[in-house]
Amino acid sequence: MDLLTRRYTVIFPFNSDGTQVLLGLKKRGMGVGLWNGFGGKPELGETIDKCARRELKEECGLEARSMQHVGVLLMKSTTSGQVEVFVYTAKDIVGDVIESDEMKPKWFKVADLTYKDTYKEAREWWPTMLQGNKFVARFEFVDAAITSKEIKHVDAKQLALLRSSAIGP
Numbered sequence: 001m002d003l004l005t006r007r008y009t010v011i012f013p014f015n016s017d018g019t020q021v022l023l024g025l026k027k028r029g030m031g032v033g034l035w036n037g038f039g040g041k042p043e044l045g046e047t048i049d050k051c052a053r054r055e056l057k058e059e060c061g062l063e064a065r066s067m068q069h070v071g072v073l074l075m076k077s078t079t080s081g082q083v084e085v086f087v088y089t090a091k092d093i094v095g096d097v098i099e100s101d102e103m104k105p106k107w108f109k110v111a112d113l114t115y116k117d118t119y120k121e122a123r124e125w126w127p128t129m130l131q132g133n134k135f136v137a138r139f140e141f142v143d144a145a146i147t148s149k150e151i152k153h154v155d156a157k158q159l160a161l162l163r164s165s166a167i168g169p
């Protein structure tokens with residue numbers, strides 16, 4: 001990753017049988033008005049795993065007893081530069097869901113997801129995540145249009161390698 005790439009985490013909590021996913025409606029800043037998982041930027045020296053757990057707790061009150069790193073998104077845009085997002089899922093969660101100043105959380109049935117008011121590329125990779133696959137997805141945008149996309153299935157070792165070299169600024 002070069003110095004111009006912005007790094008983030010995003011984590012998707014599921015109910016115990018995996019039929020529902022908790023999404024948050026972003027209330028401010030980047031992605032305002034869009035439904036997404038919970039996440040943000042790593043703090044100074046923070047690992048990507050710790051960032052994912054912290055952002056989950058801060059943004060919706062939940063704690064992940066366990067979580068899985070399931071993917072990496074690499075996005076290049078003519079308007080917003082390069083973004084790298086580490087994607088997690090959490091099926092063993094504790095705590096009460098709360099609304100934060102950043103996110104308004106709501107449970108959605110996985111089978112009924114419409115992708116309305118989500119990031120444009122969500123419909124491209126969320127199905128891969130929802131089917132339980134691990135992936136590296138690359139997207140290129142010119143203005144708001146997707147001009148190139150690639151979604152590769154990878155294994156846990158490949159993701160661990162990508163994760164191990166990632167740490168906050």
Ligand SMILES: COc1nc(N)nc2c1ncn2[C@H]1C[C@H](O)[C@@H](COP(=O)(O)OP(=O)(O)OP(=O)(O)O)O1
Pocket residue numbers: 008009010011029030031036037038039040041042075083085119122
């Ligand atoms: C552009 O493509 C993106 N697609 C998707 N699906 N998710 C994205 C994209 N770009 C960013 N994200 C995710 C990554 C993070 O989970 C959030 C953005 O986090 P935010 O800017 O709110 O970061 P924080 O550290 O929480 O910000 P504060 O400093 O305001 O607390 O969106």
